[in-house]
Amino acid sequence: MTSLLGHVSNTKFSNPSLKSWKSCDPAVLFDAEIVSHVSDDMIQVAKNLANEARGCKYMYIWTDCDREGEKIGSSAADICIESNPRITIKRAREVHSAMQSPDTLDPKQVDAVEARMELDLRIGAILTRFQTLLLQDRFDEMQNKVISYGSCQFPTLGFVVDRYRKVKEFVPEETYSLTLEHVLESKEKAVFKWKRGKLYDLEACFAIYANCLEEKEAVISNVTSSRKLKYKPIPLSTVEMEKMSIRYLKMNSQKTMKVAESLYNKGFISYPRTETDMFDKTFNLKSLVEKHKDCPKRGSFASKLINNNGFEWPRNGKNNDKAHPPIHPTCFVSDDKLSQDEKLLYDFIVRRFLACCSKNAIGYQTVVTAKIKDEFFTATGLMICEYNFLEIYKFNLGWSEQTIPMYNIGETFVPSRFELTKSLTSKPNLLDEADLVDIMNKSQIGTDATIHDHIKKIIDREYVIQPSSGPQKGRFLPSNLGFSLVEGYDDVGLDLSLSKPYLRREMETHLKNICDGVTTKAQVVKHCIKLYRQVYLQTVGQKNKICEAVEKNFGIRRNSGSGGYSPDYNQSNGGYIENDTSSANEINGMFQNDSGDDLLGKCPLCLTGEVRLIEHGKTGYYLQCSQFLKPRVCKFNILVPNRNGTIVSAKVSFSKCQKCEVDKNMINFKFLPGSLPPVIPLDYQGCLFGCNEMLNEILNVDITSYAGPPPPVTTSIPTPSNVSSFQGRAQFLSANRPNENSMNQTERLSKKSPRGSEFGDSFSSTKKSRVKSADDFNHQSKNSVGNGINRRSHTMNPIQTKTRSKRASSIYENSNPTGNNYLYSNGMTNSLVKCDCGLICDLKTAKKAGANQGRQFYSCPRGSLGGCTFFEWYKDENTFIEDLKETNASSGVGASPKPKCFCGMVATEHVVTEIASNSSKPKAKSGSGSTKPSFSKSNLGRRYLKCPKSSKPCGYFRWIDSDDQAYEVK
């Protein structure tokens, strides 16, 4: 028999050179190989296991019965098998049957934990390096700071910032109510509450009040009395212990856990890290209660439970981690054996336990209703008859005796006070630690064993401040740094912002699915990396937002940086980058953008963004609008393909194109000798914006192909510019005193004005220079990968073709084997359709039987797991032409009017996809009440028109491919 100390193994990147932060672009870590290894501080544990295993036939694993326990056991088993390959591994689960019928380890649970470990490592390393190096590069003040990112840390910080914003944005509103009081001769007093509560409209309230004033007396219209129960608390879990300790013992979560651990190690309480809030029926609770009967403080209550029939089995909560019971005292300990903090916490745990084993409190509630005119007012009294658990558990439960005078129905009285009162809505409070623990728990951020660590982490990292005195004592305020980071990530404008809990929660859902056998570790890792990669790439593309937020909130100046910090990365890290050249280079491209020397000029499509020349490794270069990475704002992203290495280098020149109508900088090209026709010099300065057709054609660049629709008018995410000012935040503490309405003057968040859809025809100047047929330039190699990709606006690129041929895929499947299809996009196809979350859509196929079966559409890649409702049909060239026809028809340009059904509505088009009878003519399905026609086999695939109404359609029917007149289907 031997013991473990939690996880014996951990994950790390296998290539030691990746340890250095500047050894590679952080995004390389999305795909770098990861290995499991024995942690440095667990080497002795591993050695011990190996030694123990040598002489054993069987190994029984008795770790916690949760998925982490399964993985811990699995790692321990691996070590033992290595030491003794003949050893048989058994898993003890149910205590009572463990030895008689031992189980085996559950590989699904082990897989789920391995997925979590891998994702946490990659995400943490990538984003920590990204944001640390970014801010160190731009701000002198950040030189020695590590700005860590964790999938739990940041959502925790996000909660603090969210509440802070709510407090700052709060504008109190006046409310009005009617107050009724009655003081009897006996001096007894009844305070009645208006049934309407409060009104926001003074005039309305005054009208009611004036009407009531016509009546001199109030009449008692009802008196009810009923038995009320105050339920005893449920058994104690870790999160509940932390919350109660913070609120009533004034100990923070970190300290609470430390003290609890100390009590546990001394054997005074059960294991303090548990989600379980129900006792197993086999527990001998009475004997545990009995242990406290001699306690001077709580002994008499414990004795009552045992001797006076006061014991009752505890209520059940909803959670059971199957690993540990609820927290309870294991023995009685006198105060002199405990430190001050231990005394406090132990006392609480014992009281809670005894309360659980006691009975509900019983009271009688009387509600008296008084009426004036048509308005009703109630006064409530409470008499506690049996205190039961309340005797021992006196933590502010909001249940106290409330006496009111006796009234009889029909009795009248003259009000002592009847007034229209004005009050202000009260502002929310900053989060205290108990609030934060609660929100984290509900949002599945962290576990019972780690929630307090995450809170400590954001304090230690100086992302939040917890004042130790003053009115906000113990509450959380975001620091300038924490606020800036959240604001920066939020400004990137993704619903899946890195400061929000959604990504982590989604991961948790998938981990459960692995355990349930719904999916596999590989699929989940792939899916989550895809999501995080998308969010990461878009965040990197707008990293200036983070710098801007820091600049604004700190009041510090940005230095020019090293011109983007990617050049500092050691790109010789061959093995890793080779595996994913596209993603690494894509990111490098993004890192290069803000030095200003890659600027070509204003975007000809959206007119607001700046087009830059971005190198994309072996793929080529992009002419990319700065708005391109914003969801659904601008799609200008033109590929200059370079698959044959024709372009040795391309750099933006400082001279403008004189011929070009769109005022753009020229590009200095260096071409590979022999790769181009002799008419083009090897050093060539040219413009790619349409005026130089020859250059465009030789390089296979179709600048004219972008003729996409204008983007929808979008409203930017509101930016709390006034909220975030350095001064404002510094003043917050001093200004925010009790009873002082410091928020009155706070303005609401300023909203950026909506972006106009000023696309118009601004790009038409280049449309006319559409390139000639590719055949005219057959000196270009036929093997050129770029050929044919960019020829026309609605031609699919090879990646799309691959994607289209797939059936609708599950969320766990990538749309192509690389998982990086968006990186190859030429920017002119639908492959860049993004959903309302800002994610690149999955292309799916409609499965539902009907006219649209088989059609492809775009939808949110997150699907039913918290995805948005974005929907858009895929448009290939044919449907695009159809659309044009329809547009022309509707605008009356040389098209016949659309056929109308008998109701006069435009008939809708359908395709025969199912057959039902041998009839050659369609007829209604009998008894269905629907006029959906049924068809013969020969009609399969034929198109027809019918009434568009889904209920009570008129029966109009006409074959499209026939000259027959429409007829009515009954």
Place this chain on the structure above:
DNA sequence: GCAAGGTC
């Protein structure tokens, strides 16, 4: 110098 999850 990065994560989160165990545990003393």
